[in-house]
Amino acid sequence: MVPTPPTTPVRPADQPVKRPETVDAVVIGRNEGARLLACLASLRGRVRRVVYVDSGSRDRSVISAREAGAIVVPLDMTKPFTAARARNAGIFALADDPPDFVQLIDGDCTLDPDWLPTALDAFARTPRAVVVCGRRRERHPEASIYNTLTDHEWNTPVGKTRACGGDALIRYAPLLNVGGFRDDLIAGEEPELCLRLQRTGAEIWRIDAEMTLHDAALTQFGQWWRRMVRSGHAFAEGAALHGGAAEHHWVAETNRAIIWGAAIPVLIVVATLVHPIAAVTVLIYPLQVARLARRARFSRLGWLLGLFTVIGRFAEARGALGYYIDRFSGRKRGLIEYK
Structure with a gap:
């Protein structure tokens, strides 16, 4: 007579029961x-x-x-x-x-x-x-x-x-x-x-x-701006902690913020003081907006992303430079809240 298969699997005595993951x-x-x-x-x-x-x-x-x-x-x-x-x-x-x-x-x-x-x-x-x-x-x-x-x-x-x-x-x-x-x-x-x-x-x-x-x-521009300042601070502090290691943690993000949000504006102002025609170089910013919008095929969202990404670089630069100023002055920055 063929035995009826058990309704539950038989476990060998030496086989441990797997504990459910918590x-x-x-x-x-x-x-x-x-x-x-x-x-x-x-x-x-x-x-x-x-x-x-x-x-x-x-x-x-x-x-x-x-x-x-x-x-x-x-x-x-x-x-x-x-x-x-x-x-x-x-x-x-x-x-x-x-x-x-x-x-x-x-x-x-x-x-x-x-x-x-x-x-x-x-x-x-x-x-x-x-x-x-x-x-x-x-x-x-x-x-x-x-x-x-x-x-x-x-x-x-x-x-x-x-x-x-x-x-x-x-x-x-x-x-x-x-x-x-x-x-x-x-x-x-x-x-x-x-x-x-x-x-x-x-x-x-x-x-x-x-x-x-x-x-x-x-819901307000000021909230978003402070959030971007916070990002810039995070980039700079992260780069200061781990940027020298193999991962180059947030070095590129910090450099990008400082270049676009601080270095280029200063250079434009200085160049314009030397020769007014240099003011035309400010067009680099709308060109950058267009370049970023192109990634989204110049859709409405693409233009908005391009515009606010470029504006955000100024806030990120403020956050990054604020970190360096606080660091060199020995101050510890408090929480940057945006809500």
């Missing part, structure tokens, strides 16, 4: 209100634990996070605030029962319901991957040109890459092994972390999958 989440925020509630709701049932690190909120953020079941870590605000320090506080709060992976997410974002299974599958297919990120989108790109520009900025190439943004799924042990984020950086902490991870042989991957919805709420 994923925890670290959320950072301050006065996010309804956006924080939406963020926490998007994580519910998808991760094992949620740690919310609050940076001195004056609204109901802390109470709401506790009511939503999150572990709340109030950040010590007697020390200078950085997003890197907040993320580290959340990461280290998980060390008592370390997960396999930690999902980092800002409190003004919501997680796509299909993101974690998709990202974990990407990790399974790329054993050397330590960071996997996907498409971060602006929730309301149509609300302003500045939101549109930000949404375009998030659309980075798919494949192995050099850096991630503030939202990413990361293997916890390698993250802890490199000491987490460098918490004195006021901007650019994610690319700096990725650089140190890659030096250990790790890989950073951007996959073609929806990851998060972000609410930049950039």
